[in-house]
Amino acid sequence: MSASSSGNDATKARKIVGILKTRFGEIPWWPGDTDEVMIGAILTQQTRWENVMRALDLLKERGLCSMQAIYTADPSEIEEAVRCTGFYRIKAHRLKSLAVFVVENCGGIEPMATIPTPALRAGLLAVHGIGEETADSILCYGFSRPSFVIDAYTKRIARCAGITTPRSALKTLFESVLAVDPHVYHQTHAHIVEYAKGGCTKKRCEGCRIMALNG
DNA sequence: GACCAGGTCCTTG
């Protein structure tokens, strides 16, 4: 064991995970089917979840809340339904791109679910408009794969806690600390978001309770 | 009216 920061960072990460679990316990998170998770993952990009829910409701009302439906739908229909999430033109296009991948490359959701995680992740990342966070959200919440989601909140909390690991390696850090269990990944990410929404804003991190963990 | 939100892509230096 060296004096490198990684060991220290793992300790800090473990501490964050433990404290948040104690504080929030079990919380519901993304209780939709695979289609809905995939759509929500794209719609929530840089957008509040409350707005995403309204769009999901609209899509459901209009029979558009599935990859197959989006695959065949008129682009303007999709745009109209997702307008309230912002970036609606680009998001409608991204949904189309994902639907093309699911339907044409994978042959549908069922066959898609049999693809091994590394290949599935690579496939998702190759879809225009799907980056790491969206891909991992889909893998973790839509396909129950242990691929930890690193979002803006996770990066912020890591910074507050004094973790020095580069942001690009945060995924590896947290995965090294967590039990390899999709449910644990779900809950931990949910805890981080829940905590950060209330106590760790972009401007004011001085009062971040997590930071008290350092001392 | 200013600022921000559970990103990603493209362009510059």
Add this chain to the structure above:
DNA sequence: CAAGGACATGGT
């Protein structure tokens, strides 16, 4: 590779 802008609506 880091930094900056674009994409756009809705809430505080």
